[in-house]
Amino acid sequence: MSSPGIILTSKYSLPNSKDFTHFINYLTREKALLKEEKLTATEKIELQRIQTGKDNLFQQAGQTELSVSKKDKPKSMLQQEAEHLLNDDFDFNNLQQMDFTKMVSYMARSYALQKKPRKTPAEELEIRRLDQAMDQIVANNPSKDADQSNILNGVFDRDKDFISVANLDEVKDKFLQAQQNGSVMYQDVVSFDNQFLRKNGLLDDQNNLNEVRLKEASKKMMETMFQEEDLRKTGYWFASIHRNTQHVHIHFATVESQNTRKIVQQGDYLEPKGKRRQATLDKMKGAFTHNLLDHSQQLQRISELRNDLVQEVKKDLQDPKTQKVMQLTRELVQTLPPDQRYWNYGAVAGDNPVKKAISPEARKLLDELTTELVADNPKYQDYLKLIKSESKFAQTVYGKSKRDSKDYAKNKALDLQKRLGNSVLKELKVMEKQKTMYIKSLNEQEKQNEKFKKRQINHHDSFKKTNYLYQRKTYRKSPVPHFTPYWARKLDRVLSNEVEHQRNQYFYERMQQASQHDISY
Template sequence: MAKIILKSQFTVSSKQSLFNFVDYVTRNQALKDKKKEQTLSDTEEKELERMTQLLSDSEFSVDDVYSDYIDYMKREQATLSEDDHYLKGVFSSSQTKVRREDVRELKQEIEDVTRQSRMGSVMFQDVISFENDFLIEENILNSKTNALDQDRLYKATEKMMGSLKENEKLHDTFWFASIHRNTDNIHLHICSMEKNNTRELKEVADGQFEVRGKRKQRTLDKMKLAFGQELTSPTYRLQLQTSMTNNRDSLLKDLKKTYETEVFSDNRSFLTEINTLKKELPDNKFNWQYGKLKPDTQKRVDRLTDVLTQKSPERMRYTKNVDAYATYLKELYGESAKPDEYLANKEQEIKTRLGNNLLNNLKKDHAVINHKVKKMLDDLPVHPKEGRDKKEIQKKETPKIEARPKASPYHSRKNMAIIKKNLVHDYDMKRAENDYEQTQYRIAAAQQRQSYDYHH
């Protein structure tokens, strides 16, 4: 089971049902506080029992559940303890502590929003729940005093609401939240709205339209990730991320070192594989990039990089840390963190980096490799033996024809000008090639950072 759970719904409704929700999140906690102080009346005790039972059946309700006890909720003096000026465990987008008069202002704001919108208003309702052991581990809940670090919950909620606003492209939003302890696990109720609705309309019947309230699943997943990253201690997460980066960089260095050893030691088997790969690469070296290769060519590159890194201890360390981070995500957020997708993305990322590393080395050593491959082929024995003998005899019997001496290309001013022009052209081409490669590298790095940011 995930340590952080998000349940979400929305209400497109009248102002009265939205009022009920605001009253509920303040009233329920007030009753719990009064019970601790042993100041509940018999009627309030029954109300609290009924609310707890209703919530055990469903985390959500607005019209059906809340309307039955709206009379009690409107008794605003019951939402405050006698010696406390602020509502306990309640905060909003503008205040870390909420007073009784602030609730009245919030209701007025909701009334203004619903009055302005003829098609109804959307209230997003979210419930974040936790395992209490997790809150204790993170030093958010004190197991001895039962005290809760409300400031950390506020900051995490603020981060989550920012993620909602960004991913759903909302404007001028406000939200209201309350910490509840009326179930086995502590949970947080949050309601949010736009002051001026910008959501698209959908047709619910002939000529009748309603504001679209459903949010994308991707939005909800990012909301939970934003909440968890702000709430949890970053120590372990940063430790794993730093280790992965160091392992990856060391692995790239190991690949280059092994590559140079194999090439310059004239390893025939390796040179043969490299020569086969080069035949499959595009003619234009600008396109010697892993992401631009055909799938079969990418697989050949993968086989070569696997060979070059198979003895590197950094490969195993990198894989171990990636697996540990995927496990961390799954334990914290559950399947909504998409741990399998994270593993697949990291595997593709390391293949791409290793592949580009190899391809860059091939471009740099292009002439050297060609020379070594040619020398290797020239050194191979010629078969059959008769063919070799025949070739040698023909060589002996063929009369030598003295070649006419070639005129020096530097003989005339015209030739010198042509050579100079070609040299300048070659220099410009080389510089353009280098600029292009740098640009492509920056684009690939940006794409990898975007993929990385999704899971961080």
């Protein structure tokens, strides 16, 4: 298998542990003294002694650790070359091969030596050799433009795309201040396979390198590091593009004006915690690559397809098109826990553990359901093709990693599976809520109907009772007549009239009959 197109090799250097412990003690006492409004003569002497002691610290090197993965064996030539750059000592007699990064630390060393009131003959000789090295590095960086002859080729920092010899004192002071304050020094080397650079239009047949794109990608990488490691307020970095080896490299050095790293106990001494998280290094490399090669459109398309599938799976669940979807949905709902707070897909590779999640059995059914829902969706097929393509691209850039967490296609497939699962669970929550509300509405309606029926019965009973009582009341209130002579005469008159009427009616009918008889004859 061919070597990766880009690798990132890193290390960090700690200040001397013993000196750093003294530095912390000095700093604590200095702050306490400076808070006092008035100092005694003894305290003034102590403060001066502390400040002098701080300036004389960190003359000896501390611990250095190379931050490379021990799993990636055997090491490629590209990686061996990068590690050699990080570990190579300063060589006065071979300045052409010397990395500019190491020169800055020696400028800081020269500055520290010159501050000493008394110097040994060996220190005087070291200062002279350092001054000669400074002159040599300017001579080794000629420029076609005479007005810009002081520009150091391929050297840039956090604030400038070009560093001149006139800027070296400023750079030197920043590193000296960081050294005096016990800062960790981070060094990173981004190394390239030259064939990879040519394939992506970064190196032509005349070995002309597109430094502009390399610098832009470098700045993006360091912005990512500063954000991840919280160095934006105190951090400073500079870099140099190194071409004097078989491959092109970019060498970075980073320090802090004030140490903000966590202080840890190592044996009898204190020291800042220098090691960066692997996630930080991965993000740095990813930021560099994505900016340099600009795969943003393809990555954006992958994100768009993923988001579309997450939304469409809800609609497909609401309107199932196959009997299998309906069956799996019923089985899943029966398997889910009663407490909907646990309706969560759970963690996949690389995620933090989730306490509240569905059971493995429910998760298996959920995966079957989501797979069935998106099986015939063209966007799902496009998504799979794109992540496989991007995975192949990542292997050409970084090489094939042995870590499962670096398998792009597998991780993206798991991520989609998780998102689809949570989308389905969320929709099931909505459907269950609607079902609960519907049942509650039916129950309420049933209660209302029962109340209405009861009210009707009560109203009917009440009406009957009221009518009965009214009739009783009316009957009781009617006066009982008394049979008096007045009522006797009235009754006699009515009866006489009725008898007369009946008699007249009788004679009338006889006359009618007689008349009809005469006519018939």
